[in-house]
Amino acid sequence: MRPRHPLPHLWLMTDERMGESLWMALERLPRGGGVVFRHYGLELADRRALFARVARTARRRGLVLIRAGAERLGRGEDGVHGQRGYGLRTWPAHDRREAVTAIRAGADAVFVSPVFATRSHPGARALGRSRLGLMLRGLPVPIIALGGINARRAASLQPLGIYGWAAIDAWAD
Numbered sequence: 001m002r003p004r005h006p007l008p009h010l011w012l013m014t015d016e017r018m019g020e021s022l023w024m025a026l027e028r029l030p031r032g033g034g035v036v037f038r039h040y041g042l043e044l045a046d047r048r049a050l051f052a053r054v055a056r057t058a059r060r061r062g063l064v065l066i067r068a069g070a071e072r073l074g075r076g077e078d079g080v081h082g083q084r085g086y087g088l089r090t091w092p093a094h095d096r097r098e099a100v101t102a103i104r105a106g107a108d109a110v111f112v113s114p115v116f117a118t119r120s121h122p123g124a125r126a127l128g129r130s131r132l133g134l135m136l137r138g139l140p141v142p143i144i145a146l147g148g149i150n151a152r153r154a155a156s157l158q159p160l161g162i163y164g165w166a167a168i169d170a171w172a173d
Contacts, residue, residue, distance in 0.1 A: 026063070
C-alpha cells in the first residue's frame, strides 16, 4: 500500500526525555510536518494512551504520524518506522549498508543519523558533512537528516541532497 500523505520535509522524533515539552514541540512543528512516535520505554498501556493523545494533536494540526516499534498503538497511524508495514514506511540508518537494507525493505524515506553530535546518543560517532555526502550518493529514496540538526544546520546540508530533517531538541527548545 502506498502512503496516503505526501512525505514531510520536517520531522519531530519523540522520546521519554521530552516530558511535557512534547506538547510544545507538536505545536511548533509546521502543518504537514511529520512525527515519529517512539517512547519505547513506556509500558504498553501507557504508550498506547500517550499515542492516542499525540494522534489527536497530530490530526488537529495536520501532521503525519508514524509509529516506531512492533506493537500497534491505536488509531491515527499514517505508517511505520523501522519495519515493513502499511502506509508511509520510514527507516533508520547509521551507515550506507543500513540505508541499502532499508531501501530493499521498501522504505519510502530513510532517516540517517547521527549527522552531528547529539544528546540522544552521547559519545556516538557523528557522520559529519563529508561522510553523510558519501553515504547519500546515488541512494534512490528521500533522506532525512537526524542528529544534532536544527534549521541552520539542515540548510547547510541541502547541497548534499537531503530531502528534509528531523530533531527532538530543535522543536522542544
